[in-house]
Amino acid sequence: MAIALVEFTEIALIPALLTALGSLPVLLFSLRTSGRHLYPIGMGFSAGIMLVASFTSLLLPALDMGGVVMAIPGLIVGASTIWVLDRMLPHIHTEDRYEGPSIRVNLSKMWLVSMAIIIHNIPEGMAVGSAATYSWHDGLSLALAIGIQDIPEGLAVAIPIALAYGSRIRGFGVGILSGLSEFLAAYIPFLTAFIIPYTLPLLMAFSAGAMVYVVIHEITPDVIKDSDRATLGFFTGFVIMLVLDSISL
Numbered sequence: 568m569a570i571a572l573v574e575f576t577e578i579a580l581i582p583a584l585l586t587a588l589g590s591l592p593v594l595l596f597s598l599r600t601s602g603r604h605l606y607p608i609g610m611g612f613s614a615g616i617m618l619v620a621s622f623t624s625l626l627l628p629a630l631d632m633g634g635v636v637m638a639i640p641g642l643i644v645g646a647s648t649i650w651v652l653d654r655m656l657p658h659i660h661t662e663d664r665y666e667g668p669s670i671r672v673n674l675s676k677m678w679l680v681s682m683a684i685i686i687h688n689i690p691e692g693m694a695v696g697s698a699a700t701y702s703w704h705d706g707l708s709l710a711l712a713i714g715i716q717d718i719p720e721g722l723a724v725a726i727p728i729a730l731a732y733g734s735r736i737r738g739f740g741v742g743i744l745s746g747l748s749e750f751l752a753a754y755i756p757f758l759t760a761f762i763i764p765y766t767l768p769l770l771m772a773f774s775a776g777a778m779v780y781v782v783i784h785e786i787t788p789d790v791i792k793d794s795d796r797a798t799l800g801f802f803t804g805f806v807i808m809l810v811l812d813s814i815s816l
Contacts, residue, residue, distance in 0.1 A: 570703050578699045578706045579753035582691065583746035585714035589721025590742025594735050607790040609719025611797035614786045615804025616712045617691070617778045623812045624698045624709045625775035632701075633768025641772025646780040648773070649690060653784065687720065687785060688745055690777030692752025697771040700757050708811040713749075716804060721746065 570578075629638040691713050699706025721742045729738025756770040790797035 570699055570706065574703060575696075575699050575706070575753075575757055578703075578710045579692075579695060579750050581707075581710040582695060582714040582717050583750040586717040586721040586724075586746030586749065587743045589718035590725040590739050590746075592722055593725040593729050593738045593742065607793035607796040608800035609716065609723065610786050610790045611800025612804035613687070613716040613720060613800075614782045614790075614797075615801040615806075616716045616808045617694075617782050617786075617804075619805055619808035619812065620694060620698075620709050620712060621775040621778045621782075623809070624705050625694060625771045625778075628701055628705070629768040629771040629775065633772075637768040638772040641769040642776035642779075645690070645773035645776025645778075647776075649686070649777045649780045650784075652686060652689070687781050688749035689752050690774055690781055691717075692749035693755050693770070694774040694778055695749075696753030697756040697767070697774045699753070700760050700767060701771060705812075708814065712804075712808045712811050715807070717746065717749070 626638060626642065629641060633641075695706060695710045695713055698709040724745045725738040725742035727738075728741040729735050732738075756767070756774065759770060760767045790800075
């Protein structure tokens with residue numbers, strides 16, 4: 568392995584800890600106003616980081632290591648997998664439109680909103696895990712970038728749950744759990760590459776495809792009506808990820 572387990576764990580913890588940090592204001596400020604203006608900026612920021620990371624930290628290294636024979640199938644399978652999850656796991660975006668199974672399940676709208684954001688954590692966690700397995704530098708820079716954009720996402724998860732149940736503690740707890748899901752997802756490519764050698768290019772391309780799907784299908788429809796804030800967030804995230812990716816740590 569290119570990275571020790573302890574170092575990998577430290578990198579994988581960064582997004583989870585910053586997600587928890589982002590959930591913290593739910594304990595301190597007004598539930599109904601603290602996330603209203605941050606949400607489109609934060610989600611646009613996420614899109615910018617994820618789009619750059621998909622190419623510079625994942626897809627291009629996958630092409631270098633495995634060529635198009637591994638990178639293109641991985642990209643397609645990654646996007647297809649999140650498409651399947653998008654259909655199987657019930658969730659709803661900030662708009663009044665339901666996604667998931669044709670039979671409505673007995674979940675509150677607030678849980679469905681939070682589920683949409685938690686779905687993002689699967690490819691994000693796998694992306695951090697893939698990059699860290701490939702390179703300590705790439706893993707750390709991507710973990711920092713993903714972690715920064717997880718701060719507003721943590722708040723966006725915590726507020727709906729706190730409002731739905733009238734419990735700030737419960738909202739904060741679910742925010743922490745959403746970060747934990749990302750932390751656990753990071754181990755999927757790490758362990759797979761350890762058990763089945765030479766699969767890392769496929770896994771990196773898989774993570775890239777999953778993240779591009781999330782940007783196009785999940786994030787963009789959520790923030791399109793607040794395009795000014797979302798665009799500002801997008802270009803901020805885009806530039807920050809480019810800078811982090813070019814710095815030699």
